[in-house]
């Protein structure tokens with residue numbers, strides 16, 4: 011097996027140097043063999059022997075990698091760090107540090123650094139407004155009634171003066187929410203996790219309790235409280251539409267989406283909040299404030315107003331005041347960037363007795379393939395990307411998805427609302443994968459990354475564990491328990507088997523949507 015691994019030495023140019031990746035990916039025989047071997051290999055790549063993989067670094071030298079897929083330098087770096095040991099699904103122990111090195115290697119891989127044409131002006135979601143003259147100040151973008159608790163900020167057009175949330179908004183394009191190597195990400199997530207909460211109000215819409223928090227620099231975050239312990243599994247007698255939303259599912263979904271290379275979920279971090287100081291005392295939402303009470307054991311609880319689980323019996327409680335929650339960066343306000351909500355063609359019936367059309371009609375997908383917007387462009391494969399994410403994390407609650415109106419049909423899908431994922435680890439839900447089984451269509455770049463994640467040196471559970479260890483709540487308890495991480499590998503194997511099965515029944519071109527073909531055009535023949 012020839013691997014596509016290209017490792018960067020610290021003195022090498024950064025991976026964003028377009029030309030060498032381009033050459034590595036599309037030009038050399040070596041890498042093109044790598045790509046096709048990944049794309050066409052049988053599903054069970056996890057069985058392959060990964061020792062003595064040859065990998066060509068950016069300078070064109072051949073490096074021999076160890077069985078862990080690490081360069082000598084990376085191994086040395088990981089050996090110098092203190093070792094914390096975790097148990098994998100096979101009972102073997104593996105240091106978390108090796109997962110961290112795997113994550114670095116994964117994100118440096120050419121499949122995550124594919125060259126793209128420069129983004130055209132109209133393909134950015136927002137543009138900075140030209141400076142307003144003093145006489146026109148009243149027509150500023152927004153004005154708040156009360157500035158109490160907020161910073162007196164004077165932003166100019168230089169992006170360095172922009173707060174991280176604004177830089178995030180300005181980085182949204184037609185193709186993704188944020189770039190792969192995003193220097194702003196660290197500040198953005200740090201601020202979500204630590205900045206003072208100036209106000210907290212209930213978020214209208216949706217069925218379960220959630221709040222919108224504001225920060226001194228006018229940033230906003232969507233807050234979902236902890237409702238279930240990490241090692242608890244959703245009750246088997248509960249229907250998917252009655253399940254709780256989990257804060258750790260929102261966090262883990264963000265990490266998984268990023269690891270899959272999609273970047274279609276707004277950044278989410280975990281945070282422990284003081285329900286009195288950071289919610290009750292700062293809220294101007296009287297309906298919310300009225301629902302606070304002290305439980306018989308002295309914990310401070312609240313339940314808010316919503317159509318599901320907003321009652322004394324389902325209150326969320328601090329211990330005695332500390333409450334774990336997820337905070338997601340808010341997308342630009344709808345007045346600046348309208349979104350369109352699309353009903354999923356594979357939506358469940360949300361009824362205990364009715365079946366949906368896709369569950370009974372054998373030829374359902376061929377109808378969808380002819381129906382706009384699935385009949386043109388990338389919408390069908392975009393939807394398959396979402397289906398794969400949902401199957402991996404076992405989210406049955408994808409009734410709708412959203413897009414930014416500005417970009418029409420030719421844009422990525424927002425993967426919002428992931429709170430009902432990661433409810434059960436001991437059971438997979440094959441019906442979530444029905445669209446892929448029925449349509450047999452997948453993006454080539456997605457398939458390649460999935461195959462990569464099934465290889466031992468990038469194993470999905472290891473890179474997820476490593477990625478989640480960066481979240482502030484990891485110090486309280488790992489965001490996903492080991493059985494949930496193991497389930498990811500098992501489900502990934504099922505996805506790859508499904509695609510393999512498709513390829514046995516249909517021609518390769520029918521199954522694979524080749525979104526990497528443009529790379530060949532970008533390189534002029536030598």
Ligand SMILES: Nc1ncnc2c1ncn2[C@@H]1O[C@H](COP(=O)(O)OP(=O)(O)OP(=O)(O)O)[C@@H](O)[C@H]1O
Pocket residue numbers: 215216217218219232255276338339340341412426427428429
């Ligand atoms: N990060 C975000 N920024 C802005 N808006 C968001 C964000 N996340 C979600 N929303 C919006 O808020 C709505 C409600 O959020 P969410 O879907 O997570 O809650 P819910 O209670 O599960 O809703 P539902 O019951 O409809 O599934 C979403 O449909 C979406 O339009």
Ligand SMILES: [Mn+2]
Pocket residue numbers: 407427429
């Ligand atoms: Mn929901």
